[in-house]
Structures are given as structure tokens and as C-alpha cells.
Amino acid sequence: MRWWARNALRCRDEPSNNFCLKQDKEGTNNDVVGLVVENVSGLRVDRSELEGVGCERVQQLGRGCCGQVACRFDVRQNRRNLQQIHRLMAFKASQFLFHGSGVPPASKCLSHQALQLNCFIQKVDSGLYSLLPLGQLVIDRINRLIEDEFSRIGALKISVPILGPKKLWDETERWDAMGKELFQLSDRGKSHFCLQPTAEEMVTSLVRNLPSLRVASLPLLLYQTTEKFRDERNPRFGLIRGRQFLMNDMYSFDVDVDSCQKTYSLVTSAYRRIFKDALQLEIRTVVSDPGVHGGAISHEYHLENNLEEDKISYCSRCEIGHKPGETDPQCSHSELQEMSSIEIAHTFQLGTRYAQAFKAFVPGTQRPLEMACYGIGVSRLLPACVDALSIDVKAIRLPNKIVPFDAAIITASKLSSDPTALSLCEELQSALQARNMTVLLHDMHKMSVGDRLYDLNRIGIPRIFVLANVTKRSFSTEVILFFLQGTIFY
């Protein structure tokens, strides 16, 4: 069979929409070859990587207008090493993909539309969303990424309850300060609780109650990844501003101010490694007002975003920014750049306010511990990344480390019960998994290869392997280049 990229040029202005690959019946050659299509999420085809997953005679065929690359390769047919490869975990598109209705919800927010349209999330009520399987995979990956980084700096994971007793919040007078944003309720014994939006009170109280905290345990870094709540006056844009949200919040406890500043640097460096190195996001750090948290120094971490939820001015020479209106006496450059942005993380040096209130003292003294706190809006990071990297609601793009699947395999319908193709598919899958990649099999054989490519493009799978019988000439560089010249993959 032969593939044609029909209308590839015509659809340039309607990305993804008119894309169709047609099979030409005239080809009958049975060579099994593969076509790997890589999108623009930042990947480059690395020959050794392809060879490592069982591909041979890798040839780069062309590069598309948006940076995507097509390669041709054969798959080794031996299964020598298969037994060493761990058990297959089969994610199948027939069970996993739920197609959108085709009509995205009305919103000026791309991620809000795209994540619902492509079934990453589903709305339950105002500001309340369920994570569907695709969204959950991304959130789980974000959590693992953050938690791995935190365990490297010696931070310890805990969980404190969602229900926050009023008496705890009264100690710092924040019960009233939080105002209407605090969800409140009473239990059957008429005790008052809030659904905690943050946990300075509870974690400080936890540290105070540790039976034998030692100076040797300091700095003590405790974090959790738990649901937080805020009764927003105007919940909007899906996961961007919800009433329940997943947050990774860390609290550090130090012996004195100097040590606290070192810890603050340690954690904010970990933040940079997460955002810049791992996720490759262009994060802008801005000095900010600590607000109701109190304390002297605080920084926000912003991503450019056209929703105008926030506005910052940023000096690319100092690599530091401010909220518009504020200025930095240190920065005399005139290269300040204003941008609409969204906050995805916030860090605070809190001083001793909470430790004093809860009598959390440096062991052996009556001196309160020096605290800092750090929060990443995990469930906001997902839409913020989609907004930053995608240009169409039907083509979600995420940083490579947090895509729902690292790779997908499409076997052409004709080969759906061909033993050689099945065995190759399994081998390819094993080889990918042995490299710690998660793999989705797009096994809906009633769909054309083109429609399945379109599916996978919608949800942003960065490596797509197609197994098909093709005549050699249909894979000529020219055809591939023609195919890539369209705006099919971003």
C-alpha cells in the first residue's frame, strides 16, 4: 500500500482539521518498515536512540516546516533479548482514548478548551473538575518529577489532613484574614473546620509536636502533594483557577536566618531545575508581596500567558522581574519587558511568625525556628504548559517529561492480525518500555492510519511509530517531505 498526504498543503490554515492519509492499493510489497513522526515538543530524532529500541538502518528522511522529522527504519526481527525485558504493560487506545465532541466549550482560554475537548479533564461544577485518564497521567508525572527532585535535596514527604481545625487557624489569626475564600464547615459535635488552602499552621504545629527534634535534623524540609481549596469568587479557565486544586507545598525549618536563606536557595534551585531543566519552560522569577502569608521576602514564578491573569515586568539582563508598578532599585537597565503571565509557583521566607505562634523552637532553646514555605500549583501547571506550548485546541503540546505517553505505535489495519507485525509491535513496545518509555498502542484498526495519527497528534504524543507494508518508493524522501510540508504536526 502507499500513503498519500492529501490536502497537506491546502490545510495550512486549518491545522489538523483536513488531515488525511490515504492508502493506495497498488502497493503489495510486504517489507515491514517503520515511519516515526516526531512533533515539535522539543525532540530530535537521535539515531542511537532509535537503534537502541530495535530499529535498524535508520535514515532521516526529512524535516517538516514546524521542526518535525520523519525517519525510515527496519525493526530487527530477532527476539533474543525479549525475555530480559520487563512485562508488557498494555495501554490500548481502544480503552484509553475518548474522543471529544468536536465542539470545544466556549472560552478564551486555549487550555480550558483543549483539555476538555481532548478528554484530559471533565467539568463537574463551577471550579470543580475531574481528571480523566489522560489528565491523570500528566498530573502523576508532574508529581513524580517534583518529588524525585525534592528527595534529592533531602526533603521528606508527609500528608496533613485537609480538614483544618479552627483553633489552629485562630492561633495565627488567619481564620478571619482569609475571609470568604475559606471553605468552612462544622462536624456533628459543632467544632469548626476549614478546607485548608495552605498548611503553615498545621505543619508548624506538627514540627512542634515531634517528640525529639534534634539540631542535627535541621534544616528540616517537609512537603506534601495534596488537594487544596479556595472558594473563589470567580472560578474560571478550568484548572487555571479552580476551587479545588492540587498543590505541592513545602515548609522548611532552620536554626537561624542565615541557614534559612541557604535552604531557601536550595529549594528555589530545585524549582529552577524542575521548571527550566526538566520541563524546559521559560519561567520568569519576580519579586512579590508576601500578602497574607506574612514574612519579608517572596518570589513568584511566572509563565507567559495571554489570559491576563497577571502582569509582570521583567529585565532579561538581571533575570529578575516585578509586578508592574513596582521597581527594583538594583536594576538600572532599560530593557524591561512587560508581559501578561500566570503564576505557577510561589516561595516565601516567613521569618518566625508561625514558629512563634506554635512554640516551635530550635531544639534546646526558646528561640523560634526560621521558616520558609514553597508552593507549586500542580494542577495549574498542566493548563499553563498547554497554553504556553500549544497553538491549536486540537493539538495539545506538553513538555516531553510530562506527556501522557512517551510513544505510540500504530499498526496498519491490514496487518492487525499479521503474526510478524504483531511480534514486531510487541518487540518495539518492549524495547521502548525497557528505556522507561510508556507506550500507547493505537489498536483501533477500523480507523485509518491517518485518523489514528490525527488522534495521537491531538493529545501530543511525541514519538509515533507506524508499522505498515509499504512499497519502497512510497517512502521516498519526496513523499515524506510533501507529507511534512503540511501543518499536520506542529
Next chain:
Amino acid sequence: MRWWARNALRCRDEPSNNFCLKQDKEGTNNDVVGLVVENVSGLRVDRSELEGVGCERVQQLGRGCCGQVACRFDVRQNRRNLQQIHRLMAFKASQFLFHGSGVPPASKCLSHQALQLNCFIQKVDSGLYSLLPLGQLVIDRINRLIEDEFSRIGALKISVPILGPKKLWDETERWDAMGKELFQLSDRGKSHFCLQPTAEEMVTSLVRNLPSLRVASLPLLLYQTTEKFRDERNPRFGLIRGRQFLMNDMYSFDVDVDSCQKTYSLVTSAYRRIFKDALQLEIRTVVSDPGVHGGAISHEYHLENNLEEDKISYCSRCEIGHKPGETDPQCSHSELQEMSSIEIAHTFQLGTRYAQAFKAFVPGTQRPLEMACYGIGVSRLLPACVDALSIDVKAIRLPNKIVPFDAAIITASKLSSDPTALSLCEELQSALQARNMTVLLHDMHKMSVGDRLYDLNRIGIPRIFVLANVTKRSFSTEVILFFLQGTIFY
């Protein structure tokens, strides 16, 4: 130096309490050897396992009265393969272990005392507990174990909100049926919500709203691992009966009754693999009353427990049991065994009640989907295991797959800055990690080796490696056997 197990015989009636290893100054031989002490959690010393982590000349020295084993071995001093071993993740006891006050809280429940005394959990308020780092490690492992098993049967992970809109719960008339156990609150717009104790309504509604569910996607198995809430009249025994608890709840959707029963078998088999094969728990399955969930068939999964929270009668020939008072017409055996127990999981065949209420139909028909639901009390499983496997509040025992750390390394104080010992410690750590074991370094060198062994015994670390200079004769079989005859390790 030489080790003595002082009072090992005397302390038989006071387990763990008087345990002390003393170093004898007369030994000066500098051979570095190791002593691995294995407790009764079910491990056997496997020579090839020890050799695989860099130990040479492994000799089994003796077996203690409770099944524990001591081995002698040397550690290879070359570092040839070290560079291939992944980066060290250093968990250090100086940062991780918080010693108990020595006075466990008053409770007739062993796990309630032991988990607080050894800093796995900390009480916040009645029925509300924080997970401290050790408890969190166990809970995370339980979650991974369950989720890995579920992904093998094709179940998909989701998360639905904790806040449940009243209008959803009114559809099935369960808002009122739940009574006072339902935590209720209103938002700033006076809409009513509960803190969900379970999620049949929300997940059925989610499935109904999937834009294009296909018959090919059925059976659809959706699960989540989220916090649940119940305003218990009498919260008790720590995590056993809390007001906030972590639950893994799955919901299955099938095309008809036959198919639903197959799915029910599939999931309950996964439950058995989790409880019996992976955790090696003696679970009793009992037929039960579906209660407020509705439906016809339901099973509870019980662990023996002396708290008398529940009582079952169990026929070991049929391998099925009942709540006392009920009988099974199928079972005519007279070997019924009554036992006090605790429920750790519950499964229900729900019929079409929820699907009917939410119009969740088989695709292309007006026939409601057949549902079943399945719940594991994750945060109850931790104390239930501790109760089942431990016999002393100062010696927590858990199934090997969910211990906080798979192994620990103690380097004798004298060697704390010895380059050879440090390098050996690092190599041993790498080798253990390369075998997917998590390792705790007990680096508090001011403590004696004996006190550190005691520490690690308290929190139930199954493999403890001691690096020390010892005279050869101090490791004679006799000394080791003497040492093991005490009731130091269970």
C-alpha cells in the same frame, strides 16, 4: 572490637527493651566484614541475593528463635560497576528518624500506639492524623502496588473532586440516606456540597458525560486514590477509624450482567493478588450486606484483628465466610471458625441503580450500564497490617513489599570517617538500589551500633547491614547464635 549481646536471654519477656550491643576494645583487627540481620517479616537470606549486592564469602551463621538469620560476608572492594549504577538517593536516619517519647498513647490498639510512638503518624484532632515521613513511605508503596496491579488489568486512573454537589447526591437519594456521617458545607453562593465518602454518583455521571463512549471501551474500569470523609460518631484507633481516610475506589461499567460478573471476578482476583500474593496477608473473604450502596452481591475482605471492630465466621474448606448470625446454604461443613476481624476492602455488584439514575447507557442503546464498585481502605491497611504482624509497640512489622525502607546500613562509629568503610557503604548502597531497594543510612554515629539496630528494629527494616571492624572470633557462630537467641528481632 568485639560485640556482645548483653542480656539477650534475660530480656526475653521484655522484647526490644533491654537490648544492648557492647563493643569490646580488645579486638584491633581491621578486616571489614558485615553482619546482616534479617527479621521475621518473611525474608529468607538468599546467598545469591547477598552476592548480587556485592557481598562475598557469604556464610550463614545461625537462625534465631523467631526465624531471623545472621550471615557473615565480605564486601568486594572494587568499584568497577559503580558508574553504571544510578545516582545515589541518600535517606539519612539523622534527618528521617524521629524518636518516640517512649510513652505510647493510651489505647488497646497496638497499631494506634506503635504508629504514633515510632512517628509514622501524628494526631491532629479527633479522627484526623498526619502522615509523617515513615508513614508516608508506606502509604506511597501501598498505592504503587495497588495501582501497578490495576494497570495490568486495564483499569484507568482518574480523580474526581472531593466536594460533591448536593444535586448529584439527590439524584440517588443518598444525600439524606447518608445521615449525619456526611460532612456538609455551603459555598459563598449557598450551593450545598458534601465531602465525598464515596463516588458512585460522580463517576457514573462522569461516564455518562464522556463524549463518545464506545462498546469497544467496555468493560470500562475507572479508579482513583483519593481522600474520603466520614463524620464518625466515634472515631477511634488512629488510622483504623478516622474521619478523613485514603481510599482506592474503583468503578466498573459493563454491557450486561454476564460481562459485569466477569469484570467483578477480574477485579476481585486482582484484590487477591494484592492481599495474598504481594502482601502475604491472610485475608478472609466474606459475603455481606450491600447496605446503603445497594445492589445484590457484595463481599468484604477481612484481616484477623483483636479489636472486635467486626466479627466473622469462616469456613476454611469453602474459603468463604459470613458475618456471624448469617449462614451460607451452600456450606454444610462444621469447621466454621469465628474470629474478631477488621474489614480492609469491600466490593459490590451494584446492578443498574446508578446508571439508571444518571442515564449512563450502553452506547447506542437506552439500556443502563451494569456497574460494580470496589474499595480498598489504603490508610486502614497500614494499621491493620501492623496489628496483624507485630507483637510489640516497639517493633513495627509490615509486609516486605510495603516496609518504609528495604534495607539499612549502619557503619560503626569508629569507621564513620574511614575512607574504605565510606566507599564500601556507598558501594553497598548503590548495589542495593540497583536492585530496586530503598536504603536508609543510619548515620547517627554518636549512637552505638546496638542502639541503631534497636532503632531500625522499631520501624521494621527487614535487611540491616552493619559495617564494622571485628576480630574474626567475635563473629563465631556461637556468639551470633547467642545473640540471636534473645527476642531482639521478631
